[in-house]
Amino acid sequence: MPAAFSGKRPGRRLLLLCLSLSLSVGSPADPTMTPQDASQSQVNSLTKMQGGLNESTPEPTTTTRTANWQTQGSPSDHLTLGHNVSIPALLRPDLTTQEFKQAAKENVSNVTFVEYEVLLPGVSGTSVEKNITLDSAAGIELSCRLDNKYSHLKSLQVTWKRGNETIRHINKTENSWSIQLWILDNSKLGSYSCTLKGEEEISAVFLLQVPKIEGREKPIISYEGDTAVMICKSFGYTPIAWTWYMTNGSEQIAINDSLLADKYVINRISASVTHLKILKLTKEDDGVYWCEAAFELGKSKGKLQLKVLSLMVPLKPFLAIVAEVVILVTIVFLYEIYSKKKEKRAGDEKEFDQVEQLKSEESNGLENSSARHRRV
Amino acid sequence: MPGSPLTPCVPPNSWTPGSPQTPGSPRPPGCPRHPPGGWGVLGGAFLQAALVSGGVRAMGLCLRPLGGAFGARAGAVAWVGSAPLAALQLGGPLGSALSTRFGARPVAMIGGVLSGLGLFLGAFATHLTHLYLSVGLLAGLGWALVFTPSLGTVGRYFPTRRSLATGLVVSGASVSGLALGPLIPLLLDTYGWRGALLLLAAITFNLVAAGALLRPLPIPNESPGPPQDQPGLVGLLRHGPFLRYALAFVLVDVGYYVPFVHGAARAHEVGCDQRRVALVMAAMAGVDGGGRVVAGWLAARPATPLLRHLFVWVALTGLTALVLPLGTSFEGLLTLALTYGFCAGALVPLQFAGVAEVVGTGRLIHAIGLMQMFESFGSLLGAPFAGWLRDVTGNYTVSFLAAGAFLLAGSLLILTLPGFFQGKEGSPAPPPDDPEPPPDPPPAPPRAALDPAV
Numbered sequence: 001m002p003a004a005f006s007g008k009r010p011g012r013r014l015l016l017l018c019l020s021l022s023l024s025v026g027s028p029a030d031p032t033m034t035p036q037d038a039s040q041s042q043v044n045s046l047t048k049m050q051g052g053l054n055e056s057t058p059e060p061t062t063t064t065r066t067a068n069w070q071t072q073g074s075p076s077d078h079l080t081l082g083h084n085v086s087i088p089a090l091l092r093p094d095l096t097t098q099e100f101k102q103a104a105k106e107n108v109s110n111v112t113f114v115e116y117e118v119l120l121p122g123v124s125g126t127s128v129e130k131n132i133t134l135d136s137a138a139g140i141e142l143s144c145r146l147d148n149k150y151s152h153l154k155s156l157q158v159t160w161k162r163g164n165e166t167i168r169h170i171n172k173t174e175n176s177w178s179i180q181l182w183i184l185d186n187s188k189l190g191s192y193s194c195t196l197k198g199e200e201e202i203s204a205v206f207l208l209q210v211p212k213i214e215g216r217e218k219p220i221i222s223y224e225g226d227t228a229v230m231i232c233k234s235f236g237y238t239p240i241a242w243t244w245y246m247t248n249g250s251e252q253i254a255i256n257d258s259l260l261a262d263k264y265v266i267n268r269i270s271a272s273v274t275h276l277k278i279l280k281l282t283k284e285d286d287g288v289y290w291c292e293a294a295f296e297l298g299k300s301k302g303k304l305q306l307k308v309l310s311l312m313v314p315l316k317p318f319l320a321i322v323a324e325v326v327i328l329v330t331i332v333f334l335y336e337i338y339s340k341k342k343e344k345r346a347g348d349e350k351e352f353d354q355v356e357q358l359k360s361e362e363s364n365g366l367e368n369s370s371a372r373h374r375r376v
Numbered sequence: 377m378p379g380s381p382l383t384p385c386v387p388p389n390s391w392t393p394g395s396p397q398t399p400g401s402p403r404p405p406g407c408p409r410h411p412p413g414g415w416g417v418l419g420g421a422f423l424q425a426a427l428v429s430g431g432v433r434a435m436g437l438c439l440r441p442l443g444g445a446f447g448a449r450a451g452a453v454a455w456v457g458s459a460p461l462a463a464l465q466l467g468g469p470l471g472s473a474l475s476t477r478f479g480a481r482p483v484a485m486i487g488g489v490l491s492g493l494g495l496f497l498g499a500f501a502t503h504l505t506h507l508y509l510s511v512g513l514l515a516g517l518g519w520a521l522v523f524t525p526s527l528g529t530v531g532r533y534f535p536t537r538r539s540l541a542t543g544l545v546v547s548g549a550s551v552s553g554l555a556l557g558p559l560i561p562l563l564l565d566t567y568g569w570r571g572a573l574l575l576l577a578a579i580t581f582n583l584v585a586a587g588a589l590l591r592p593l594p595i596p597n598e599s600p601g602p603p604q605d606q607p608g609l610v611g612l613l614r615h616g617p618f619l620r621y622a623l624a625f626v627l628v629d630v631g632y633y634v635p636f637v638h639g640a641a642r643a644h645e646v647g648c649d650q651r652r653v654a655l656v657m658a659a660m661a662g663v664d665g666g667g668r669v670v671a672g673w674l675a676a677r678p679a680t681p682l683l684r685h686l687f688v689w690v691a692l693t694g695l696t697a698l699v700l701p702l703g704t705s706f707e708g709l710l711t712l713a714l715t716y717g718f719c720a721g722a723l724v725p726l727q728f729a730g731v732a733e734v735v736g737t738g739r740l741i742h743a744i745g746l747m748q749m750f751e752s753f754g755s756l757l758g759a760p761f762a763g764w765l766r767d768v769t770g771n772y773t774v775s776f777l778a779a780g781a782f783l784l785a786g787s788l789l790i791l792t793l794p795g796f797f798q799g800k801e802g803s804p805a806p807p808p809d810d811p812e813p814p815p816d817p818p819p820a821p822p823r824a825a826l827d828p829a830v
Binding site: 324333 | 565582589
């Protein structure tokens with residue numbers, strides 16, 4: 001089993017197998033975790049993995065999943081961790097128990113441990129960035145790996161930092177370095193960077209953040225007296241709660257739909273979709289609205305804009321076009337009457353000419369016949 | 377004396393008992409090339425094709441904001457888009473019957489008022505059912521009352537160049553389709569869906585002006601007489617060739633719309649990004665219009681066997697649909713989409729002009745209406761069936777193969793029509809061009825008279 005975690009990326013199925021085996025065997029550190037919980041956490045980490053993979057990153061990255069935080073590598077590797085209390089040294093059984101108990105206290109029953117790895121490009125000056133979205137408490141391992149073709153670079157000094165604070169890291173392999181973090185609340189989010197200093201400086205930044213909420217860029221158009229429905233979605237993550245705000249001047253006021261039940265209706269359509277219905281719109285309802293999703297690790301807002309128009313606004317172009325139609329129809333009929341009259345006049349003239357011709361033919365014929373008579 | 381305003385000017389190609397059926401025979405001297413008002417009819421019918429087709433398409437494009445406003449599920453809202461199309465096609469016979477009784481012009485104008493009214497009422501809807509009734513039923517009915525009379529009038533006004541005229545007219549649908557792409561989102565963003573419906577209603581009222589242009593044909597033996605609708609329609613239902621023709625186009629309609637409806641999704645499937653998808657769909661719509669005009673022009677020359685042209689275009693459309701799944705790159709898909717769009721557009725004017733070949737000018741309006749009604753079964757089933765196939769098999773290959781198969785089946789039915797193999801000279805004369813056709817027109821005697829080989 002240790003071979004599965006020797007630093008090479010294990011196959012997923014193997015991982016699942018190992019995980020289920022290790023956790024079902026039971027361990028001193030998790031008296032409360034049952035095999036069902038284990039599989040649940042597997043499922044959770046799988047889905048979160050997919051959520052994480054949805055972000056597009058420019059550089060080729062590899063993201064693997066390690067869910068067993070008990071037996072990772074051989075003990076000897078991790079003795080180098082030292083006793084720096086700023087990193088929870090997860091791999092030491094006593095601290096592990098402590099951390100787990102702390103997590104259990106904070107009511108995180110399906111804790112997952114996800115590994116994110118970035119492949120460094122090897123070109124100095126460029127900084128690689130990876131966005132990681134987290135909605136609930138998790139254990140994270142961030143690692144920076146240098147591509148094998150650059151392993152000739154010697155004497156590299158590796159630092160992991162958050163802001164100005166340096167974090168002790170582990171040498172996972174000879175050219176990859178990682179840190180492990182428990183993200184349990186909002187204060188732990190932010191940007192973490194790894195820097196490799198040799199002849200050149202190569203760095204990568206991991207940005208840990210709560211899921212983003214999408215509002216609507218284009219304003220929603222509605223009319224006075226009408227009902228407007230505003231929709232906010234959170235993709236892939238389930239917020240604990242939704243709150244809607246309206247802006248009054250420069251402040252944001254929360255909308256209490258039980259207080260103003262005949263004006264506002266807030267519906268949670270599904271786990272990740274919320275509707276705000278505003279009834280009997282007036283001009284004052286025009287403006288910017290915010291939907292805020294609360295996650296375990298923080299809050300995230302989406303912006304929507306509502307425009308309330310009066311019916312006069314489209315009515316003017318409407319009447320203009322209807323007037324144009326009436327004018328067109330009149331022109332068509334007038335032209336038809338005119339052209340019919342023209343035809344009739346032309347017809348009358350032709351008829352007149354024909355009658356004249358007939359008359360003259362007749363008279364000619366009569367003369368001819370009388371002439372013939374005379375000849376004969 | 378022929379040609380004088382006193383005696384009626386009988387257009388060539390109309391068959392009166394005793395006169396030889398010779399298309400392309402020299403016009404009686406003094407007879408105008410087309411009856412007066414012909415250009416007006418063309419313009420009016422072009423406008424009507426643009427507005428009817430545009431109106432139906434616009435409803436489809438407005439569906440998302442409508443659904444959002446009423447908080448309804450996609451399936452329920454989709455009916456607002458398909459109900460007007462269904463009403464348009466199923467109402468075909470009604471349009472024919474009414475226009476034969478009262479004349480094309482009044483019926484078309486009333487249809488314009490009804491469709492505009494339907495959209496107008498839809499703008500004030502407070503519930504989804506209001507939309508079904510106003511936009512779906514009322515506007516759809518109005519469109520049905522405009523569509524068949526217009527096409528029928530075009531057919532009667534241009535007996536010698538029927539397919540070119542029809543091609544020019546139906547190309548209006550492509551023009552409006554291309555214009556709607558940017559127009560509808562603009563309307564929705566500026567005025568919301570209520571305002572957009574209001575303005576669409578105003579634009580639809582232009583159908584009244586289009587209808588006004590359908591001047592009644594000043595030929596006595598073509599004037600709308602006492603109610604003929606029952607005998608006319610019932611007679612058509614017993615007319616073998618017409619039934620085969622209508623069935624052919626039921627099959628065609630099952631396959632026809634599939635690439636148009638599912639094309640964007642297919643382009644996504646093979647990996648095109650949003651911009652390229654839009655390009656493919658717009659290109660297909662553009663050549664559709666071109667195909668309509670070109671095919672109409674090609675088939676409009678006097679001695680052309682129209683049914684053969686129709687067969688060729690339908691068969692080509694079917695073959696292209698069969699080959700469509702092979703388009704797995706952007707360039708390949710684009711080429712095939714262009715070909716499909718062109719052929720699909722080409723068969724439209726020939727379909728309507730061909731009706732006159734099969735049943736004659738006198739019952740043209742009835743036949744178009746009845747054919748539309750039959751077609752509605754095909755078109756309403758086709759795209760959902762293709763979607764179901766895709767869900768079952770995982771991609772669109774089988775859907776397009778099925779569409780192509782239906783199109784080819786329709787083309788094979790066209791082969792069985794009487795006028796097909798004998799060419800125009802020896803073809804049996806279409807039943808008499810008067811508004812009182814006998815319930816069972818006897819094709820045998822004229823055929824025997826004209827084709828000694830039979």
